[in-house]
Amino acid sequence: MLSAHRLPVLSCAESAALEAAYLKQNPGSDWSLMKRAAEELAFESLIFLNRTPEKILVLVGSGNNGADALLAAVLTSGTKTKITAVFTSKTPSTPLAKKVWSLTRKKITKISPLKLSSLNKINYCLIFDGLLGQGFRTPLRPEMKKIILASHSLKGLRIAVDLPSGVGDDSKGPAFKADLTISIGCLKRPLLESKNSRHVGRIRVVDIGLPFGVGVDTCSTLSALDPIKKPRRANTEKRQQGRILIVGGSQSMPGAVIMNTAAALQAGGGLVTTCLPQSIRARAAVAYPEAMWNGLTTNSSGVISSPKNLSKVLKNKDVMLIGSGMGEKSSVTIKKFIKNFGGDIILDADALRPDVVKNISTKNNYVLLPHAGEFLRLSGKKISAETGRAFARKTKTVVVLKGPMTMITDGTHLIYVPFGGPILARGGSGDCLAGMIAAVVARRRTLKLSLLDAVECGVVWHARAADLLRQDEGEEAVRTTQILSELSKALK
Numbered sequence: 001m002l003s004a005h006r007l008p009v010l011s012c013a014e015s016a017a018l019e020a021a022y023l024k025q026n027p028g029s030d031w032s033l034m035k036r037a038a039e040e041l042a043f044e045s046l047i048f049l050n051r052t053p054e055k056i057l058v059l060v061g062s063g064n065n066g067a068d069a070l071l072a073a074v075l076t077s078g079t080k081t082k083i084t085a086v087f088t089s090k091t092p093s094t095p096l097a098k099k100v101w102s103l104t105r106k107k108i109t110k111i112s113p114l115k116l117s118s119l120n121k122i123n124y125c126l127i128f129d130g131l132l133g134q135g136f137r138t139p140l141r142p143e144m145k146k147i148i149l150a151s152h153s154l155k156g157l158r159i160a161v162d163l164p165s166g167v168g169d170d171s172k173g174p175a176f177k178a179d180l181t182i183s184i185g186c187l188k189r190p191l192l193e194s195k196n197s198r199h200v201g202r203i204r205v206v207d208i209g210l211p212f213g214v215g216v217d218t219c220s221t222l223s224a225l226d227p228i229k230k231p232r233r234a235n236t237e238k239r240q241q242g243r244i245l246i247v248g249g250s251q252s253m254p255g256a257v258i259m260n261t262a263a264a265l266q267a268g269g270g271l272v273t274t275c276l277p278q279s280i281r282a283r284a285a286v287a288y289p290e291a292m293w294n295g296l297t298t299n300s301s302g303v304i305s306s307p308k309n310l311s312k313v314l315k316n317k318d319v320m321l322i323g324s325g326m327g328e329k330s331s332v333t334i335k336k337f338i339k340n341f342g343g344d345i346i347l348d349a350d351a352l353r354p355d356v357v358k359n360i361s362t363k364n365n366y367v368l369l370p371h372a373g374e375f376l377r378l379s380g381k382k383i384s385a386e387t388g389r390a391f392a393r394k395t396k397t398v399v400v401l402k403g404p405m406t407m408i409t410d411g412t413h414l415i416y417v418p419f420g421g422p423i424l425a426r427g428g429s430g431d432c433l434a435g436m437i438a439a440v441v442a443r444r445r446t447l448k449l450s451l452l453d454a455v456e457c458g459v460v461w462h463a464r465a466a467d468l469l470r471q472d473e474g475e476e477a478v479r480t481t482q483i484l485s486e487l488s489k490a491l492k
Contacts, residue, residue: 005223006415007205008214009187012134012169018212019185033208034068034096037184040206041072044182045126045159048202050471052078053125058108059151059176061131061165062089067100068184069130069161074104076126083108084124086116088131088147113143116150124156129176131165134188140166140173148174163188164199175199185210187219187416192385192405203405205418217385219416224460227447228268228440229491241270242442245317246435247337248324248349249276251302256325256349256431258284259481261291263435264321266484267461269442275313277304303327306336318445319344321438323351324431331355338364344441344451348434352378357395365451366397367441369434375401389414398455400437402430406459410452417456420463423470428480433462436487464490 010018023030046052058073060066066088073083085108092098111119129151131144140148148166158179160167166175167190178201181191187205190196205219232241244264248257254277261274265288276284278295285293294313296304303326307313314320320341322334327350334351338360346367347356352374360366372383381387383401392399393411401407404422408415437458440447444454465486469478472486 005221005226006214006218007186007207007221008212009189009192009217009219009416010212011189012136012163015186015188015212016134019210022210030096031099033210034064034071034100036208037068037206038071038075040184040208041068041128041159041161041182042075044180044204044206045072045076045128047467047471048159048180049076049125049157051125053081055122055124055156056081056083056126056128057119057122057124057154057156058083058085058128059131059147059165060085060087061133062087062091062093062097063133063135064094064096065133065161066130067092067094067097068133069128070104070108071100072161073126073128074107077107084111084119085109086111086113086147088113088144113147116147117153120153120155122155124154127151127154127156127158129158129160129165129178131176132168133162134168136163136165136168136171138168138170138172145174148176151176158201160200163190164196167191167196167199171196177201180204182206184208186212187418192416202421203418216413217416218413219418220456220460222419222460222464224453224456225464225491227449227453228457228461236446238270239316240446241268242439242446243271243316243318244269244273244438244442245314245320245341246272246274246324246438247276247304247320247322247334248274248326249280250304250325250327250330251277251279251298253325253327254280254284255428258287259428259431260321260324260435260438261288262481263432263484264439265290266487267436267439267458269439273313273317275304275307277302301327301329303330304333306333310336310340314341317341317343319346319438319442321346321348321434323347323349324434326350335359346434346438346441348430349374354378360395360397362396366395367437367451367455368392368395368397368399369402369430369437370399371402371430385409385414398451400433400455400459402433406463408452408456408459413452415452415456417459417463419460420466421470421475423466423475423478424463426480429483432480432483433459436462461487461490
């Protein structure tokens with residue numbers, strides 16, 4: 001049974017059926033659910049926009065999806081915001097839609113769908129797509145297809161409510177092109193299909209309190225961070241807060257292992273020891289005096305060699321992170337460290353090589369952190385939910401599949417992490433993530449977390465910090481390590 005803090009991944013039909021069953025058992029709860037959905041839509045939209053909108057355009061279908069969009073638009077507006085609404089129908093098709101149309105009629109300006117193309121000269125702050133919801137089935141009606149195609153030329157940040165109109169379980173035709181899709185109640189499976197990626201944009205998932213339950217495919221919520229938000233025990237000491245060994249770096253690539261260490265320290269590691277080339281030890285120690293730095297000799301290629309007192313270096317450590325910046329010729333050293341270590345092992349970067357992974361032993365718990373290129377190198381296949389799950393099952397490891405929508409799998413369960421985004425598309429982002437995961441995994445027994453839960457906590461924490469950095473500084477003029485300054489804020 002997976003943790004209750006996750007939301008399920010469902011088809012539109014599954015989501016609609018479960019929602020209908022809940023409403024049947026809880027008559028009168030539909031209005032409270034709609035209000036919560038609209039509040040969450042407004043909140044996520046304002047975070048994305050990062051200011052009070054001056055002009056909002058709402059594309060309103062006749063059903064509840066259109067009502068969600070209309071109510072969200074009103075909730076995002078300020079006193080001087082102008083809301084324009086394009087209604088595709090003269091009358092609402094549901095009681096809830098009728099209620100929302102009545103409540104909002106004095107706050108909006110109505111425009112006929114026939115005039116939609118004339119709006120493409122206006123720069124809107126937000127454009128809400130509420131034309132079609134999870135009940136959509138192909139084919140598109142000709143008039144709706146025309147509206148969707150006309151919407152492509154509209155200017156503004158484009159927010160799809162639940163799904164981009166035209167995307168569904170059996171979608172085939174044109175669809176609204178969203179910058180952000182906010183899936184309501186669960187993560188809708190069509191949003192994950194590659195054929196729909198050009199319409200979906202970034203994905204956020206909001207919980208409105210529907211008790212869907214979870215299966216083997218789920219998505220994270222910020223509740224994944226709850227275990228590290230709790231106060232530490234009064235009688236704890238540093239050895240109970242994670243004893244971490246980090247092995248990495250080379251003469252030509254010194255930065256990655258230093259970022260590993262910085263992240264592990266910032267993420268609460270109790271004792272952090274880092275093995276790196278002797279030539280960069282002094283600079284690293286000055287930068288981060290909280291860590292213990294073990295300088296190792298290097299060969300002619302600049303790769304570190306395992307020390308003669310290896311057993312002493314490995315002794316009394318809960319987790320080892322190895323691979324960052326070690327270079328292509330580091331496999332012999334990496335395999336020697338792995339063979340002699342008795343705790344949890346995290347493999348990243350240059351440790352993610354077939355000759356290393358094929359020799360791992362089941363006496364340890366392993367976490368692998370590949371991006372798409374590294375996963376191809378390991379498995380010979382493109383990264384996907386199916387190939388990732390199969391590889392984790394084959395290797396008996398937990399695999400973090402890094403990408404626009406990061407996935408975590410233990411070979412059975414698969415968790416999508418709908419946080420972070422393009423701000424993380426920078427060198428060093430994965431090195432910071434690796435150090436953070438090491439810090440949480442090292443404390444997992446103190447925190448009473450499974451290995452999968454601990455890894456998820458680290459991934460969500462990293463992604464949430466990236467979201468906060470985007471809000472504070474934007475996505476362009478920032479450095480990777482600035483994410484670490486947001487870790488404390490991400491727990492508030």
